[in-house]
Amino acid sequence: MSETEAPFTFRPLPERTFSFLEKTDTRELLTKWSMNGRLMAQVFFYDQYFQPYQKDDFVLAFFQDPNVVSHLKVLSSSGQWTALGSKVEKVDVKEVPCTQLSMSLFDCLYAENIVRESGYISKCLDEYVGDFIISDELRKVLLVEDSDKFGIFSPSDREQFIFLLFKHLCLGGAVCQFEDVVNPYLDTTKSMYKELLSVQKDPETKQINIISSIFKVLAYDENGMCYPSTQPHEQTFAYLIVDPLKRHVTVLYHSFGGGIF
Incomplete structure:
Protein backbone atom coordinates (compact mmCIF):
# COMPACT_ATOMS: atom_id res chain seq x y z
CA MET A 1 0.00 0.00 0.00
CA SER A 2 1.50 3.34 -1.00
CA GLU A 3 1.32 6.51 1.08
CA THR A 4 -1.33 7.97 -1.24
CA GLU A 5 -3.57 4.93 -0.70
CA ALA A 6 -3.08 4.71 3.04
CA PRO A 7 -6.47 4.97 4.79
CA PHE A 8 -4.96 6.36 7.98
CA THR A 9 -2.97 9.53 8.47
CA PHE A 10 -1.11 10.55 11.61
CA ARG A 11 0.18 13.65 13.32
CA PRO A 12 2.49 13.89 16.34
CA LEU A 13 1.27 15.16 19.71
CA PRO A 14 4.57 16.39 21.24
CA GLU A 15 2.76 18.02 24.16
CA ARG A 16 1.70 14.59 25.47
CA THR A 17 4.20 13.55 28.12
CA PHE A 18 4.56 10.60 30.50
CA SER A 19 5.33 10.84 34.19
CA PHE A 20 7.32 7.59 34.16
CA LEU A 21 9.85 9.36 31.92
CA GLU A 22 9.83 12.61 33.88
CA LYS A 23 9.46 11.79 37.59
CA THR A 24 12.78 11.90 39.41
CA ASP A 25 12.33 8.63 41.30
CA THR A 26 11.45 6.66 38.15
CA ARG A 27 14.26 8.25 36.15
CA GLU A 28 16.70 7.26 38.88
CA LEU A 29 15.52 3.65 38.63
CA LEU A 30 15.71 3.66 34.83
CA THR A 31 19.24 5.07 35.11
CA LYS A 32 20.17 2.27 37.52
CA TRP A 33 18.70 -0.26 35.09
CA SER A 34 20.61 1.27 32.14
CA MET A 35 17.37 2.28 30.40
CA ASN A 36 17.17 6.03 31.08
CA GLY A 37 17.70 7.97 27.86
CA ARG A 38 17.15 4.78 25.85
CA LEU A 39 13.42 4.44 26.64
CA MET A 40 11.02 6.70 24.75
CA ALA A 41 7.24 7.19 24.59
CA GLN A 42 5.63 9.29 21.86
CA VAL A 43 1.99 9.88 20.96
CA PHE A 44 0.44 10.35 17.52
CA PHE A 45 -3.16 11.17 16.61
CA TYR A 46 -4.81 9.23 13.78
CA ASP A 47 -7.75 10.36 11.72
CA GLN A 48 -10.00 7.38 11.03
CA TYR A 49 -11.87 4.69 12.89
CA PHE A 50 -9.64 1.71 13.64
CA GLN A 51 -10.53 -1.93 14.27
CA PRO A 52 -7.90 -4.46 15.45
CA TYR A 53 -8.38 -6.69 12.38
CA GLN A 54 -6.91 -3.78 10.34
CA LYS A 55 -3.66 -3.95 12.31
CA ASP A 56 -1.34 -4.76 9.39
CA ASP A 57 -2.67 -1.97 7.16
CA PHE A 58 -2.78 0.41 10.12
CA VAL A 59 0.83 -0.21 11.18
CA LEU A 60 2.15 -0.04 7.61
CA ALA A 61 0.27 3.25 7.10
CA PHE A 62 1.78 4.50 10.37
CA PHE A 63 5.38 3.81 9.31
CA GLN A 64 4.81 5.21 5.82
CA ASP A 65 3.15 8.42 6.99
CA PRO A 66 5.43 11.46 6.37
CA ASN A 67 4.65 12.86 9.83
CA VAL A 68 5.80 9.61 11.42
CA VAL A 69 8.89 9.26 9.22
CA SER A 70 10.02 12.76 10.24
CA HIS A 71 9.03 12.64 13.93
CA LEU A 72 9.31 9.03 15.18
CA LYS A 73 12.48 8.85 17.26
CA VAL A 74 15.03 6.05 17.09
CA LEU A 75 18.37 5.67 18.81
CA SER A 76 21.32 5.46 16.43
CA SER A 77 24.22 3.07 16.97
CA SER A 78 26.25 6.06 18.20
CA GLY A 79 23.64 6.79 20.89
CA GLN A 80 22.01 9.81 19.22
CA TRP A 81 18.26 10.30 18.92
CA THR A 82 17.27 10.73 15.27
CA ALA A 83 14.06 10.60 13.23
CA LEU A 84 13.17 7.27 11.61
CA GLY A 85 13.80 8.65 8.12
CA SER A 86 13.53 5.24 6.41
CA LYS A 87 11.16 4.32 3.61
CA VAL A 88 9.38 1.39 5.21
CA GLU A 89 8.25 -1.31 2.79
CA LYS A 90 7.08 -4.07 5.13
CA VAL A 91 6.01 -4.55 8.75
CA ASP A 92 5.65 -7.44 11.17
CA VAL A 93 2.79 -6.90 13.61
CA LYS A 94 2.04 -9.11 16.59
CA GLU A 95 -1.03 -8.41 18.71
CA VAL A 96 -0.16 -8.52 22.41
CA PRO A 97 -2.89 -9.67 24.83
CA CYS A 98 -3.74 -7.08 27.46
CA THR A 99 -6.50 -8.09 29.86
CA GLN A 100 -4.90 -7.86 33.32
CA LEU A 101 -6.50 -5.26 35.60
CA SER A 102 -4.31 -5.88 38.65
CA MET A 103 -0.83 -7.02 39.65
CA LEU A 197 -3.43 2.04 28.77
CA SER A 198 -6.99 3.33 28.50
CA VAL A 199 -9.92 1.75 30.33
CA GLN A 200 -13.68 2.08 30.15
CA LYS A 201 -16.48 1.06 32.48
CA ASP A 202 -19.16 -1.13 30.95
CA PRO A 203 -22.44 0.73 31.61
CA GLU A 204 -24.37 -2.51 32.18
CA THR A 205 -21.98 -4.74 34.12
CA LYS A 206 -20.06 -1.80 35.72
CA GLN A 207 -16.88 -3.76 35.00
CA ILE A 208 -13.71 -1.95 34.03
CA ASN A 209 -12.30 -3.10 30.69
CA ILE A 210 -9.05 -2.25 28.93
CA ILE A 211 -9.92 -0.78 25.55
CA SER A 212 -6.39 -0.28 24.22
CA SER A 213 -4.97 -2.58 21.57
CA ILE A 214 -1.25 -3.42 21.84
CA PHE A 215 0.96 -4.38 18.92
CA LYS A 216 4.62 -5.35 18.97
CA VAL A 217 6.10 -4.11 15.72
CA LEU A 218 9.09 -4.48 13.44
CA ALA A 219 9.57 -2.40 10.28
CA TYR A 220 11.72 -3.13 7.23
CA ASP A 221 13.10 -0.96 4.45
CA GLU A 222 14.90 -2.11 1.27
CA ASN A 223 17.98 -3.03 3.33
CA GLY A 224 16.17 -5.14 5.92
CA MET A 225 14.99 -4.40 9.43
CA CYS A 226 15.20 -0.69 10.23
CA TYR A 227 12.96 -0.34 13.32
CA PRO A 228 13.23 -0.54 16.27
CA SER A 229 16.82 -1.24 15.22
CA THR A 230 18.85 -2.92 12.51
CA GLN A 231 20.15 -5.33 15.18
CA PRO A 232 17.52 -7.56 16.83
CA HIS A 233 17.71 -7.98 20.60
CA GLU A 234 15.20 -9.14 23.21
CA GLN A 235 15.52 -5.79 24.98
CA THR A 236 15.24 -3.66 21.84
CA PHE A 237 11.49 -3.32 21.33
CA ALA A 238 8.67 -1.14 20.07
CA TYR A 239 5.02 -1.42 21.03
CA LEU A 240 2.17 0.56 19.46
CA ILE A 241 -0.62 1.14 21.98
CA VAL A 242 -3.83 2.22 20.27
CA ASP A 243 -6.57 4.10 22.12
CA PRO A 244 -9.69 3.82 19.89
CA LEU A 245 -11.61 6.56 21.73
CA LYS A 246 -8.99 9.31 21.69
CA ARG A 247 -7.56 7.97 18.43
CA HIS A 248 -4.10 8.06 19.90
CA VAL A 249 -1.18 5.78 19.07
CA THR A 250 1.43 5.65 21.82
CA VAL A 251 4.82 4.28 20.79
CA LEU A 252 6.82 2.67 23.60
CA TYR A 253 10.39 2.18 22.37
CA HIS A 254 13.61 0.97 23.93
CA SER A 255 17.04 0.31 22.46
CA PHE A 256 19.32 -2.08 24.36
CA GLY A 257 22.73 -0.67 25.22
CA GLY A 258 24.73 1.28 27.74
CA GLY A 259 23.21 4.16 29.69
CA ILE A 260 22.54 7.63 28.27
CA PHE A 261 21.89 10.23 30.93
Whole structure:
Protein backbone atom coordinates (compact mmCIF):
# COMPACT_ATOMS: atom_id res chain seq x y z
CA MET A 1 0.00 0.00 0.00
CA SER A 2 1.50 3.34 -1.00
CA GLU A 3 1.32 6.51 1.08
CA THR A 4 -1.33 7.97 -1.24
CA GLU A 5 -3.57 4.93 -0.70
CA ALA A 6 -3.08 4.71 3.04
CA PRO A 7 -6.47 4.97 4.79
CA PHE A 8 -4.96 6.36 7.98
CA THR A 9 -2.97 9.53 8.47
CA PHE A 10 -1.11 10.55 11.61
CA ARG A 11 0.18 13.65 13.32
CA PRO A 12 2.49 13.89 16.34
CA LEU A 13 1.27 15.16 19.71
CA PRO A 14 4.57 16.39 21.24
CA GLU A 15 2.76 18.02 24.16
CA ARG A 16 1.70 14.59 25.47
CA THR A 17 4.20 13.55 28.12
CA PHE A 18 4.56 10.60 30.50
CA SER A 19 5.33 10.84 34.19
CA PHE A 20 7.32 7.59 34.16
CA LEU A 21 9.85 9.36 31.92
CA GLU A 22 9.83 12.61 33.88
CA LYS A 23 9.46 11.79 37.59
CA THR A 24 12.78 11.90 39.41
CA ASP A 25 12.33 8.63 41.30
CA THR A 26 11.45 6.66 38.15
CA ARG A 27 14.26 8.25 36.15
CA GLU A 28 16.70 7.26 38.88
CA LEU A 29 15.52 3.65 38.63
CA LEU A 30 15.71 3.66 34.83
CA THR A 31 19.24 5.07 35.11
CA LYS A 32 20.17 2.27 37.52
CA TRP A 33 18.70 -0.26 35.09
CA SER A 34 20.61 1.27 32.14
CA MET A 35 17.37 2.28 30.40
CA ASN A 36 17.17 6.03 31.08
CA GLY A 37 17.70 7.97 27.86
CA ARG A 38 17.15 4.78 25.85
CA LEU A 39 13.42 4.44 26.64
CA MET A 40 11.02 6.70 24.75
CA ALA A 41 7.24 7.19 24.59
CA GLN A 42 5.63 9.29 21.86
CA VAL A 43 1.99 9.88 20.96
CA PHE A 44 0.44 10.35 17.52
CA PHE A 45 -3.16 11.17 16.61
CA TYR A 46 -4.81 9.23 13.78
CA ASP A 47 -7.75 10.36 11.72
CA GLN A 48 -10.00 7.38 11.03
CA TYR A 49 -11.87 4.69 12.89
CA PHE A 50 -9.64 1.71 13.64
CA GLN A 51 -10.53 -1.93 14.27
CA PRO A 52 -7.90 -4.46 15.45
CA TYR A 53 -8.38 -6.69 12.38
CA GLN A 54 -6.91 -3.78 10.34
CA LYS A 55 -3.66 -3.95 12.31
CA ASP A 56 -1.34 -4.76 9.39
CA ASP A 57 -2.67 -1.97 7.16
CA PHE A 58 -2.78 0.41 10.12
CA VAL A 59 0.83 -0.21 11.18
CA LEU A 60 2.15 -0.04 7.61
CA ALA A 61 0.27 3.25 7.10
CA PHE A 62 1.78 4.50 10.37
CA PHE A 63 5.38 3.81 9.31
CA GLN A 64 4.81 5.21 5.82
CA ASP A 65 3.15 8.42 6.99
CA PRO A 66 5.43 11.46 6.37
CA ASN A 67 4.65 12.86 9.83
CA VAL A 68 5.80 9.61 11.42
CA VAL A 69 8.89 9.26 9.22
CA SER A 70 10.02 12.76 10.24
CA HIS A 71 9.03 12.64 13.93
CA LEU A 72 9.31 9.03 15.18
CA LYS A 73 12.48 8.85 17.26
CA VAL A 74 15.03 6.05 17.09
CA LEU A 75 18.37 5.67 18.81
CA SER A 76 21.32 5.46 16.43
CA SER A 77 24.22 3.07 16.97
CA SER A 78 26.25 6.06 18.20
CA GLY A 79 23.64 6.79 20.89
CA GLN A 80 22.01 9.81 19.22
CA TRP A 81 18.26 10.30 18.92
CA THR A 82 17.27 10.73 15.27
CA ALA A 83 14.06 10.60 13.23
CA LEU A 84 13.17 7.27 11.61
CA GLY A 85 13.80 8.65 8.12
CA SER A 86 13.53 5.24 6.41
CA LYS A 87 11.16 4.32 3.61
CA VAL A 88 9.38 1.39 5.21
CA GLU A 89 8.25 -1.31 2.79
CA LYS A 90 7.08 -4.07 5.13
CA VAL A 91 6.01 -4.55 8.75
CA ASP A 92 5.65 -7.44 11.17
CA VAL A 93 2.79 -6.90 13.61
CA LYS A 94 2.04 -9.11 16.59
CA GLU A 95 -1.03 -8.41 18.71
CA VAL A 96 -0.16 -8.52 22.41
CA PRO A 97 -2.89 -9.67 24.83
CA CYS A 98 -3.74 -7.08 27.46
CA THR A 99 -6.50 -8.09 29.86
CA GLN A 100 -4.90 -7.86 33.32
CA LEU A 101 -6.50 -5.26 35.60
CA SER A 102 -4.31 -5.88 38.65
CA MET A 103 -0.83 -7.02 39.65
CA SER A 104 -2.12 -10.42 40.84
CA LEU A 105 -0.31 -12.18 37.98
CA PHE A 106 2.89 -11.78 40.02
CA ASP A 107 1.56 -13.24 43.29
CA CYS A 108 3.10 -16.59 42.33
CA LEU A 109 6.57 -15.08 42.82
CA TYR A 110 5.84 -14.98 46.56
CA ALA A 111 4.00 -18.30 46.66
CA GLU A 112 6.97 -20.06 45.05
CA ASN A 113 9.54 -18.29 47.27
CA ILE A 114 11.23 -16.63 44.30
CA VAL A 115 10.50 -13.44 46.20
CA ARG A 116 10.35 -13.63 49.99
CA GLU A 117 7.58 -12.02 52.02
CA SER A 118 9.89 -9.06 52.69
CA GLY A 119 10.22 -8.47 48.93
CA TYR A 120 13.81 -9.74 48.89
CA ILE A 121 14.63 -11.68 45.71
CA SER A 122 16.14 -15.14 46.32
CA LYS A 123 19.67 -15.54 44.94
CA CYS A 124 21.08 -18.38 42.85
CA LEU A 125 24.41 -19.42 41.36
CA ASP A 126 25.46 -17.24 38.43
CA GLU A 127 24.76 -18.42 34.91
CA TYR A 128 24.50 -16.66 31.55
CA VAL A 129 21.71 -16.56 28.99
CA GLY A 130 22.80 -14.50 25.98
CA ASP A 131 23.68 -11.00 27.17
CA PHE A 132 22.15 -11.56 30.60
CA ILE A 133 23.80 -12.72 33.78
CA ILE A 134 21.38 -14.62 36.00
CA SER A 135 22.23 -14.36 39.68
CA ASP A 136 18.76 -14.54 41.23
CA GLU A 137 15.65 -16.68 41.00
CA LEU A 138 13.59 -13.86 39.46
CA ARG A 139 15.70 -13.58 36.31
CA LYS A 140 15.93 -17.38 36.20
CA VAL A 141 12.13 -17.75 36.09
CA LEU A 142 11.98 -15.05 33.39
CA LEU A 143 14.68 -16.49 31.12
CA VAL A 144 15.64 -20.12 31.81
CA GLU A 145 13.02 -22.33 30.16
CA ASP A 146 14.27 -25.57 31.71
CA SER A 147 14.40 -24.16 35.25
CA ASP A 148 12.28 -25.84 37.93
CA LYS A 149 9.85 -22.96 38.33
CA PHE A 150 9.58 -21.63 34.77
CA GLY A 151 6.07 -23.08 34.60
CA ILE A 152 4.66 -20.89 37.39
CA PHE A 153 3.80 -18.45 34.59
CA SER A 154 1.70 -20.09 31.89
CA PRO A 155 2.47 -19.44 28.20
CA SER A 156 -0.57 -17.14 28.07
CA ASP A 157 0.64 -15.26 31.20
CA ARG A 158 3.96 -14.65 29.47
CA GLU A 159 2.23 -13.11 26.44
CA GLN A 160 0.39 -10.51 28.52
CA PHE A 161 1.56 -6.91 28.07
CA ILE A 162 1.95 -6.42 31.83
CA PHE A 163 4.27 -9.46 32.01
CA LEU A 164 6.34 -8.19 29.07
CA LEU A 165 6.70 -4.75 30.69
CA PHE A 166 7.80 -6.34 33.97
CA LYS A 167 10.29 -8.60 32.19
CA HIS A 168 11.75 -5.68 30.20
CA LEU A 169 12.30 -3.69 33.40
CA CYS A 170 13.83 -6.64 35.26
CA LEU A 171 16.30 -7.35 32.44
CA GLY A 172 17.19 -3.70 31.79
CA GLY A 173 20.01 -2.45 29.59
CA ALA A 174 23.62 -3.40 28.94
CA VAL A 175 25.04 -2.11 32.25
CA CYS A 176 21.98 -2.80 34.42
CA GLN A 177 22.39 -2.71 38.22
CA PHE A 178 19.84 -5.24 39.41
CA GLU A 179 17.56 -4.77 42.43
CA ASP A 180 17.78 -6.92 45.55
CA VAL A 181 14.07 -6.43 46.23
CA VAL A 182 11.19 -6.80 43.79
CA ASN A 183 9.16 -3.72 44.73
CA PRO A 184 10.83 -1.19 42.37
CA TYR A 185 10.15 -3.52 39.42
CA LEU A 186 6.52 -4.08 40.39
CA ASP A 187 5.83 -0.43 41.23
CA THR A 188 7.36 0.84 37.98
CA THR A 189 5.50 -1.78 35.94
CA LYS A 190 2.23 -0.74 37.58
CA SER A 191 2.74 2.99 37.01
CA MET A 192 3.78 2.52 33.37
CA TYR A 193 0.94 0.09 32.66
CA LYS A 194 -1.68 2.45 34.10
CA GLU A 195 -0.34 5.44 32.22
CA LEU A 196 -0.01 3.70 28.86
CA LEU A 197 -3.43 2.04 28.77
CA SER A 198 -6.99 3.33 28.50
CA VAL A 199 -9.92 1.75 30.33
CA GLN A 200 -13.68 2.08 30.15
CA LYS A 201 -16.48 1.06 32.48
CA ASP A 202 -19.16 -1.13 30.95
CA PRO A 203 -22.44 0.73 31.61
CA GLU A 204 -24.37 -2.51 32.18
CA THR A 205 -21.98 -4.74 34.12
CA LYS A 206 -20.06 -1.80 35.72
CA GLN A 207 -16.88 -3.76 35.00
CA ILE A 208 -13.71 -1.95 34.03
CA ASN A 209 -12.30 -3.10 30.69
CA ILE A 210 -9.05 -2.25 28.93
CA ILE A 211 -9.92 -0.78 25.55
CA SER A 212 -6.39 -0.28 24.22
CA SER A 213 -4.97 -2.58 21.57
CA ILE A 214 -1.25 -3.42 21.84
CA PHE A 215 0.96 -4.38 18.92
CA LYS A 216 4.62 -5.35 18.97
CA VAL A 217 6.10 -4.11 15.72
CA LEU A 218 9.09 -4.48 13.44
CA ALA A 219 9.57 -2.40 10.28
CA TYR A 220 11.72 -3.13 7.23
CA ASP A 221 13.10 -0.96 4.45
CA GLU A 222 14.90 -2.11 1.27
CA ASN A 223 17.98 -3.03 3.33
CA GLY A 224 16.17 -5.14 5.92
CA MET A 225 14.99 -4.40 9.43
CA CYS A 226 15.20 -0.69 10.23
CA TYR A 227 12.96 -0.34 13.32
CA PRO A 228 13.23 -0.54 16.27
CA SER A 229 16.82 -1.24 15.22
CA THR A 230 18.85 -2.92 12.51
CA GLN A 231 20.15 -5.33 15.18
CA PRO A 232 17.52 -7.56 16.83
CA HIS A 233 17.71 -7.98 20.60
CA GLU A 234 15.20 -9.14 23.21
CA GLN A 235 15.52 -5.79 24.98
CA THR A 236 15.24 -3.66 21.84
CA PHE A 237 11.49 -3.32 21.33
CA ALA A 238 8.67 -1.14 20.07
CA TYR A 239 5.02 -1.42 21.03
CA LEU A 240 2.17 0.56 19.46
CA ILE A 241 -0.62 1.14 21.98
CA VAL A 242 -3.83 2.22 20.27
CA ASP A 243 -6.57 4.10 22.12
CA PRO A 244 -9.69 3.82 19.89
CA LEU A 245 -11.61 6.56 21.73
CA LYS A 246 -8.99 9.31 21.69
CA ARG A 247 -7.56 7.97 18.43
CA HIS A 248 -4.10 8.06 19.90
CA VAL A 249 -1.18 5.78 19.07
CA THR A 250 1.43 5.65 21.82
CA VAL A 251 4.82 4.28 20.79
CA LEU A 252 6.82 2.67 23.60
CA TYR A 253 10.39 2.18 22.37
CA HIS A 254 13.61 0.97 23.93
CA SER A 255 17.04 0.31 22.46
CA PHE A 256 19.32 -2.08 24.36
CA GLY A 257 22.73 -0.67 25.22
CA GLY A 258 24.73 1.28 27.74
CA GLY A 259 23.21 4.16 29.69
CA ILE A 260 22.54 7.63 28.27
CA PHE A 261 21.89 10.23 30.93
